[in-house]
Amino acid sequence: MEGDEDREALLPGATDRPKMAAICDPSRLAHRIVVLILMCFLGFGSYFCYDNPAALQTQVQLDMKVNTASFMQLYAFYSWPNVVLCFFGGFLIDRVFGIRWGTIIFSLFVCAGQVIFAAGALFNAYWLMETGRLVFGIGGESLAVAQNTYAVSWFKGKELNLVFGLQLSMARVGSTVNMNIMGLVYSRIKDLMGSAGYTTLGVTLMIGGITCLFSLACALVLGYLDKRAEKILNKEQGKTGEVIKLTDVKDFSLSLWLIFMVCVCYYVAVFPFIGLGKVFFIEKFNFSPLQAGAINSVVYIISAPLSPLFGFMVDRIGKNIIWVMCAVVATLCAHMMLAFTFWNPWIAMSLLGVSYSLLACALWPMVAFVVPEHQLGTAYGFMQSIQNLGLAIIAIVSGIILDTSGYLFLEVFFSACICVAIIAVVMLYFVNLVRGGDLNLSSWERAKLLKQAAIEAEKDRLRRESVDWNRIRPMSAFAVRVRYLSRLGAKLPDHLTSYQSALSHRSVLK
CATH class of the missing domain: 1.20.1250.20 (MFS general substrate transporter like domains)
Structure with a gap:
């Protein structure tokens, strides 16, 4: 091509x-x-x-x-x-x-x-x-x-x-x-x-x-x-470009903590469910093991092609909080269908696959909107850390619930986790609105802000680099001569004494 x-021609040593x-x-x-x-x-x-x-x-x-x-x-x-x-x-x-x-x-x-x-x-x-x-x-x-x-x-x-x-x-x-x-x-x-x-x-x-x-x-x-x-x-x-400093945690904003809460409460209702889903479909819907394995993998099948498409869509439209809200509510609907209806589970699992893909594309980029660049490594590391902590704990809890109370109570438990995620998203919306954050801006509004920020940064850089030329005006020939004579120890007229003092003072401030 x-x-x-x-x-190739532009690479060092290509010739x-x-x-x-x-x-x-x-x-x-x-x-x-x-x-x-x-x-x-x-x-x-x-x-x-x-x-x-x-x-x-x-x-x-x-x-x-x-x-x-x-x-x-x-x-x-x-x-x-x-x-x-x-x-x-x-x-x-x-x-x-x-x-x-x-x-x-x-x-x-x-x-x-x-x-x-x-x-x-x-x-x-x-x-x-x-x-x-x-x-x-x-x-x-x-x-x-x-x-x-x-x-x-x-x-x-x-x-x-x-x-x-x-x-x-x-x-x-x-x-x-x-x-x-x-x-x-x-x-x-x-x-x-x-x-x-x-x-x-x-x-x-x-x-x-x-x-x-x-x-x-x-x-x-x-x-x-x-x-x-x-x-x-x-x-x-x-x-990797990761710069992680645990001391940055104390500077995390309320918006970031709410994003963490959404992340944990959402994913603990998805991955542990998939881990237990095959037997669920066999017992409730009388599927064969082959059919149960196929429907349990629908979430992954759907997310493979949809994740890049949803990523492109969210980039072009913006409004990340709205997309996260849609994904979380859709996931709640999927769990409610699986818990309380005998509708064809392909509907609920397909909805779960779509919402899972949408949330991943809308939620994770929001961290970069509320955290300075030098704290991104810490923020993402902490987000993954508490996500894994939540998955480890909920995996054990969900197993205990299933052993003691059955799949209906397990689905109610997963739905409760999703409800907590919805509350966190609503709080995030209002916190962002009150504080004037850019989590829910449209893409063109965000681009306008980035452009303004770049202009202000350039102005600030020029202001810092600017020099007060009035303070370093070249001295006249007479002033140079007076300064030279004063350094040689020559006796100057009294009316030049104050001028000499000013020159001496300026020489200290070089």
């Missing part, structure tokens, strides 16, 4: 490099497409294996002889390490490991965690399965940070939003494939072994771990290509 040739095939040249589109494919598959294994418990809920509970509360511990143990690692994952990538080694190390944690998880099933040791999920969680979230860092490093500029959208879509594909095939894999292994049991479960989970090995291979190849590009293009390693 002509644009690639122009870009000194030997000609190479487009697919081998890091500055060419063909090579960057290969890198993009590797980036997309880098997180495939992590997202595929994250919801292995949800895809095999019945099998895990029967084969390991655990109740729902213990089953949901598998999700809680994934979230616990990320309460802390959200603050330090970026630091480890930037300052300790580097992007290449950091990606490989976190991929190894994901692989090791899945192997330990599967081994726990093979040896009928549930505590070992929980340990495996803990190790898996250490690598999972930090691997996503590394994936985004690679994207910024290779596709900085107008391509970046598209790349982020493709990575998110591939992550949702991994979750969807898991929901739809792990049950079939378990059935096939059971037929081969002649019976179900913890050994069958362990073998099934080991087979699922092949996706993690595939992602590790992508990390190794990607690290090699990035190192090669560094030598050829003289480019630096990617940086």
Whole structure:
């Protein structure tokens, strides 16, 4: 492509490099497409294996002889390490490991965690399965940070939003494939072994771990290509750009805390529900395991194509708080339908998928509107931290509710969480309105404010750099002569004494 040739010509040392095939040249589109494919598959294994418990809920509970509360511990143990690692994952990538080694190390944690998880099933040791999920969680979230860092490093500029959208879509594909095939894999292994049991479960989970090995291979190849590009293009390693200072927390505004509340109360009603959803659809709607897995993955299927579209729409229209309100209310309607009606659940799950995609596109960018740029790393790290804390706690609570009271009370509990999120959104709307914030501005109003801010910043810069030329006017020839004679110690007339004093004073203030 002509644009690639122009870009190549502008790179440092481009004229000194030997000609190479487009697919081998890091500055060419063909090579960057290969890198993009590797980036997309880098997180495939992590997202595929994250919801292995949800895809095999019945099998895990029967084969390991655990109740729902213990089953949901598998999700809680994934979230616990990320309460802390959200603050330090970026630091480890930037300052300790580097992007290449950091990606490989976190991929190894994901692989090791899945192997330990599967081994726990093979040896009928549930505590070992929980340990495996803990190790898996250490690598999972930090691997996503590394994936985004690679994207910024290779596709900085107008391509970046598209790349982020493709990575998110591939992550949702991994979750969807898991929901739809792990049950079939378990059935096939059971037929081969002649019976179900913890050994069958362990073998099934080991087979699922092949996706993690595939992602590790992508990390190794990607690290090699990035190192090669560094030598050829003289480019630096990617940086996360995160600057996290926990002391910034005391400066967070009320609007930001309300955004945190919306985030936690919303997501705890989505992810734990998906973790328990397969059995819910089997028991309430008499679906087969295959049908239940398919409908439980609808949220991920819908979010894959809609997330980039909703992101584009919110960018063009603005009014973030209104979109968040629409998403939260739609999610409440979806849970109410699932709880109190026997309508076709595809309607409610499709609505949940649309609202989930819309909220993610409207909520997370709002942090940048209420936090100074130097505090963004801390704000996003804290937001992810309390999100994981909420998910860990609610996963345990939802399991206990299901064991003691059933799915109806569980749906009422999730609806109550969504109601708290609605209250937080309403409070956020009025706080933003009273304080004159820009969270609910239209896109053209926000662009106008940004333009005015840029003009004011430029005026302020010019004002600081301006010089009072009246104070540094060049001295006349007579003044220069008087100053020269005074320094030589010559006797000056009395009427020049005050003038000499003024010159001496000015010489101190240089």
